[in-house]
Amino acid sequence: MLRFLKIKKIWLSLIILLLISLLFWIHHLVIIKEMNYSNTFIPLGDKKVFITDIYLQNYEVKHKTKWLESIGLPKTISNPLNQILSFYSFRYKKYSAGGILTLNGLIVTETSNGSINPDDISLRIIDRYGNNLLIGEPVFYRKNVNTINFSLKGIVKKEHKEPFGIDIKETASGKHVKTYFDKDWSIKYFSFFDEKPNSSLSQPQEFINEFLKSYVSQIKKNKNTNSTYKQKTSSFPNLQHNFWLTNKWAITSISYLNEYDGEPDVFETNVNFFSSKPESIDIIATQKIYVVRSNISNSGWLIFDVGPVFKCPSNMPL
Secondary structure: OHHHHHHHHHHHHHHHHHHHHHHHHHHOOEEEEEEOOOOOEEEEOOEEEEEEEEEEEOEEEOOOOOHHHHHOOOHHHHHHHHHHHHHOOOOEEEOOOOEEEEEEEEEEEOOOOOOOOHHHEEEEEEOOOOOEOOOOOOEEEOOOOOEEEEEEEEEEOOOOOOOEEEEEEEOOOOEEEEEEEOOOOEEEEEOOOOOOOOHHHHOHHHHHHHHHHHHHHHHHHOOOOOHHHHHHHHOOHHHOOOHHHHOOEEEEEEEEEEEEOOEEEEEEEEEEEEOOOOOOOOEEEEEEEEEEEOOOOOOOEEEEEEOOOEEOOOOOEO
16 A cells, blocks of 8 residues: 555656646747848948848747856756756746847948948838837947948837838948848747757858867767768868867958859958967968858858968968
8 A cells, every 4th residue: 555655656746747847848939930031132332231130039038047157067967957957947038929039140341451330330120111110229249351240139029020121321421221021931949959040150250160160070089970061071172181180270350252253242261270389379370261141051151162271471372
């Protein structure tokens, strides 16, 4: 009899745990709607505005368990613990209608030595009547040679089925354009265990940085890669050199090229390799990688070409 009661209590506890887990699993079900404008740019005088992301999510994160990092636990313990605490928490604010609308992009100049002053540019997300759809100023970041990133983000309080657009003004030139987005939303559902889209990878520098980190990791592990990965790297033999293993590297700049090798709208990134001597910041070699916008890639980018490695300061190819 006692044994039966113990078994009954165990089963009852398991059922309660299962119901609680189901409740949190439902809480973590979220919706992200996306519009694909990967190959779209908006002319603005001698500048172009590229739209890299448009998405609407029905949630926002209320809190994260970052306090675990301050404890100093090893990652083998903190990572699983963080996953458990994140799952068994009501960390999202949900929107039954509307949600968080985000529009990310790049502004570029068509001259290689041009410059962009963010204080001279006004960006607004507008409804079909030209009224502000979001409240707030755009965030400009990562200013480079002739490019600058921007992000517009805010709450849409109701389901917005009508076309909306972006209003762009440049004070110095007096240029003013409006473009409306009317494509159908691509709707995707995500659970706690699904990897959500990383909007930072929609920017060329982050895309290349992640690609190279993955490439270097595969070299160091000396493991066979899948056929897709092999196809990506075998097309660019200039990537195959020892600096990836023997030296620290960093992407130091990005610039827009109106045309490169017959291809329009190319982004050129510069990778520097640093001396392996302790505390040295001397640059010993450089390499250029070229990317283009693409509808067939999840990130919206594809590598178009990889230049040779050049030694510094002699600037002679290896």
